[in-house]
Amino acid sequence: EAGVVQSPRYKIIEKKQPVAFWCNPISGHNTLYWYLQNLGQGPELLIRYENEEAVDDSQLPKDRFSAERLKGVDSTLKIQPAELGDSAVYLCASSRETGGTYEQYFGPGTRLTVT
Amino acid sequence: AQSVTQLGSHVSVSEGALVLLRCNYSSSVPPYLFWYVQYPNQGLQLLLKYTTGATLVKGINGFEAEFKKSETSFHLTKPSAHMSDAAEYFCAVRGSSNTGKLIFGQGTTLQVKP
Numbered sequence: 032e033a034g035v036v037q038s039p040r041y042k043i044i045e046k047k048q049p050v051a052f053w054c055n056p057i058s059g060h061n062t063l064y065w066y067l068q069n070l071g072q073g074p075e076l077l078i079r080y081e082n083e084e085a086v087d088d089s090q091l092p093k094d095r096f097s098a099e100r101l102k103g104v105d106s107t108l109k110i111q112p113a114e115l116g117d118s119a120v121y122l123c124a125s126s127r128e129t130g131g132t133y134e135q136y137f138g139p140g141t142r143l144t145v146t
Numbered sequence: 147a148q149s150v151t152q153l154g155s156h157v158s159v160s161e162g163a164l165v166l167l168r169c170n171y172s173s174s175v176p177p178y179l180f181w182y183v184q185y186p187n188q189g190l191q192l193l194l195k196y197t198t199g200a201t202l203v204k205g206i207n208g209f210e211a212e213f214k215k216s217e218t219s220f221h222l223t224k225p226s227a228h229m230s231d232a233a234e235y236f237c238a239v240r241g242s243s244n245t246g247k248l249i250f251g252q253g254t255t256l257q258v259k260p
Contacts, residue, residue: 064246079246122189
């Protein structure tokens with residue numbers, strides 16, 4: 032079974048530029064998460080999707096961040112415009128919230144550097 | 147609301163020694179508890195989880211953890227450290243009644259000395 036796929040793995044951009052991250056979850060996983068991980072910190076949830084619906088986006092800075100999950104599979108997280116403080120690792124995770132497994136499987140992350 | 151505190155941002159042990167990484171949680175509902183490991187430039191890998199049932203749970207790579215409700219703890223242990231265990235370890239909690247959100251601790255870096 033293939034794991035969660037993320038691209039790109041690394042991205043360097045100048046401040047004020049836009050950037051997008053892509054995530055392909057594990058096949059059959061209906062729930063998808065985007066987490067932000069700052070250096071030396073634990074991940075923090077940005078947004079959670081159940082199928083196509085964003086059911087928890089309370090921590091997403093909506094003035095500059097947006098996300099979508101078309102057809103309930105792949106997802107894209109966008110930042111426009113990027114700020115220096117957005118430099119971090121963006122992790123995507125997926126889970127199958129049925130059958131009581133409750134396990135979230137993480138992708139390798141996208142490391143963003145804003146200069 | 148849930149929260150997690152990991153005591154000790156850095157833990158150093160000798161190869162073959164006991165590994166003990168501490169995690170205390172706060173939760174207003176019965177918690178589900180997890181330990182994840184993160185190697186450099188990689189995502190998080192699930193080591194073990196507690197949801198219900200037996201309070202001593204065994205995970206991959208020889209790790210285990212015990213859920214102690216009275217102490218609100220979920221410490222991670224391994225009897226004998228290997229060099230390959232050097233990594234960042236994260237404890238996480240989610241409420242059994244909510245839907246999906248994991249709350250992570252700050253992480254503990256495990257160093258294994260030869």
